[in-house]
Amino acid sequence: MTWYEKLLIVLAMVLFMEVFAWATHKYVMHGWGWGWHRSHHEPREGAFERNDLYAATFAVIVIALFALGTVWEPVWWVALGITVYGAIYAFVHDMLVHQRFGLRWVPRRGYFKRLHQAHRLHHAVKGKEGGVSFGFLFAPDPVRLKRRLAERAER
Ligand SMILES: [Zn+2]
Ligand SMILES: [Zn+2]
Incomplete structure (x- = not known):
């Protein structure tokens, strides 16, 4: 594989993961998977929350993909793309927005x-x-989100 094929896979996977994360958050985590996700909408007691099981599940899948990637190279780059998204998500969502692990900015x-x-x-x-606002990196305009929340509260 050439370097630009690898780069393309990684970038495409980061974009795909944003769409995937949005859909999973909206339809699974706020659907039948609410049992794990509820903890993320409640005050956290201690360092971890039940919702972290989602991250753990995805980590297991990614490790399996890396293993598969040793036999079929493109899959290795797919796994790397998912890992890059996971790292961005952990940094921005967990550390920046939720101030986990001591970040205060x-x-x-x-x-x-x-x-x-x-x-x-x-x-x-x-x-x-x-x-x-179920997506993450494609953040909608907060003014529009506030308006939508206000409309729903009236109903
Ligand atoms: Zn949520
Ligand atoms: Zn959150």
Whole structure:
């Protein structure tokens, strides 16, 4: 494989994972998988929460893909793409937005501020239903999200 084929797979996987994460969050985690995800919408006791089981599950799948990638190379780069997304997600979602592992930085402007606000608004709804902003890196405009939440609260 050439280097640009590898790079293309990694980049495509990062984009794919954002769509996959959005769909999983909206239809699985806020659907039949709510039993694990609920903990993420409640105050955390201790370092971990039940919702971390999702990350653990994905890690097992990725390790299997890396193993498969030793026999069929493209799969190895697919696994790397998922890992890159996972690393971005862990840093931005867990550390930046939820201030886990000791990071205390609240972005005041630009893309990170928008992402921060959009995800905070996802957490504005405590229950399984009626939430907004299930995606992550493609953060919708917080003003529009607030309007949508207000409309739902009126109903
Ligand atoms: Zn959620
Ligand atoms: Zn969150």
